[in-house]
Amino acid sequence: MIVLVSGLAAGALFAATALAYNVMFSTSKVLSVTTGHIAMLGGVFGAYVITGLGLSPWLGLLAAILVGGLFGYLTDVIAIRRVVSRSDEHLWLLSTLALATIVQQGVGLWWGTEPRPFPRLIPQDFSAGLADQKYWLPIIATGLLAIGLELFYRRTLYGKLFVAMSEDTFAARARGIETDRIRALSYVIAGVIGAVAGFAAGQLTFAFFALGLTLTLNGFIALAVGGLGSNVGALVGGAALGLLNAFSANAIGGEYQNTVSVGLLMAVLLLKPEGLFGARNVRPV
């Protein structure tokens, strides 16, 4: 049972990272390397505000949201806007990698390179076992984020603009949509999603500067397995990856865990390249 619960908790974090990928991808067609680093910032700044400054968990969450949103916005301004507007090549891979590296090193210099504790958010004894908040907080947070995102897409004008841009950016622009502003907004929202997830999972991951790249990779695997562009796919892909990691470590040992993760990605790419819930790309001829 512990394998199932801890696998789902880790999977929830991967799923939230995949959701953040999706939001940014919908408006820019970019898979930003900074996606995992957003969650890292949520955890680190949450821990800093609560433990370092002695403020309440709510203020810690607020700080994480603000930092995540700001980082999302800066990702668009620094690494996406000019690169995407001036080149059709995938140079955003380099620009987002550079920004991710700068942020990781910067946090390492300021926060330190050893993992640091993330505070208890709700009073609860550590002997709670499977009911421990470190497992269910990330699961609940990711569920709420997914529901919120779905409502945003379906019920708000901005959400509909996201959908319009994801289908055809040029057509959206031709109809007078300020695509640059919408894209910037999508990066802010992705920043908030990632930071909330990183904050909720802080007790599992600790506040650790090097968490970003691991999440960037695992979030991408979850996204590719679930299907690029599908939020349901992101949730299913994240949960599947988390569970597979946990059960493979349990059954055959941790040395094969990464092989199994990447093996899952390869298997899905070979059998169903669009992912479990992804839309098949049909090119009209």
Next chain:
Amino acid sequence: MGFRTRSWLAALALVASMPAWAQSTIKIGWLSSLTGPLSSAAIAENKGVEFAVEEINAAGGVLGHKLELVTRDTAGDPTKAVSFAQQLVFSEKVHFVIGPVNSGETLATVPIVARAGIPNLIIGTIDELVDAKKYPRAFRAINTNRQWIEAANKYAIEVLKKNKVAIIGDTSGYGTSSAKTATELLAKAGIKPVFSTLVDPNKTDLTDEMNKARAAGADVIMPWSAATGLLGRLINARGDMGWNVPIVGHPSVMAPAIRKLINKPQYWENTFAAGPVSTTFRADGKLPERTQALVDKLRPRLGGGEIDYLFWWVALGYDTVKIVEHMVKTAGGTDPAAIQKAFETTRELKGAYATYSWTPEDRNGFPDLDITVNVANTLKDGSFKAAPR
């Protein structure tokens, strides 16, 4: 030609005839991962290295020559370490190389420094880093990984009288190799671990592994990993389960970072790790004299208060420069062949970290006698209490 002119010419001729090194500094290349994921040890070692250089220079240098420290931050990255090692030996033309700090980096740099024929002080612990034939001028100052493991195994088996061992390593090269060595050494003592596993250093929860160890009947947990996050989770899993099984293993279970990661202070009890005698308080509550002398000298530079990190790293850094000083004095200069000879004939060189001896066959300078086992939660002023025997 007047007397004054002749005097000038004579002086010029004298200067020109002096060997090149006599006019220059003794250059020490210091490959240190001052930033990056493995920086804690390097930052502490750097304090010792810098202090020793300043102290020796303030006393007039070595054989009248000042030491010049050429530091390069490898950020814990083997590719950077290789690039800086090449720069140090070929461009900077250093006389000695100290480091790098981490075994993974050292595996990459040691052949380069060896090819250049420059003496290399090794401060990584894995066995493969020294070899009298392949790398004749690489000499290790730190203990070996095997010495840590032997000390921990001996304590678990002979003192705690435990023989149902669970080995938990991490999936890094270092963790895998350490867990393998630990298993081999236990086999020599006739013990087969009841449970053995490797865990991803970033795995978010070790409850499953600890449950399995308990189900297998383990009466001691022996973790072989330098990843403090993983070790913190392991100690937390044991505490949350309410399982008071002893943990005996890698020195990182004593790291100050662990104190912050554990859920409750009492979770850290019944935890032991291999550590140097030099930073172990004796029964009278005092440190060995040489360690205390260095603590007293360095304390003002370290803020004047309680030292809240592992002092053995500082002592090791300090000793590496003092070893360089000793070798230059013994060799009468910086000729690499003479330095090699000086190392090979050095016996019982007393340092703050250890008492070193090297031979033509053995490049490991740290003696078995200088390793002991500490109680993890007793860190005070950078040192620990000895584990009860």
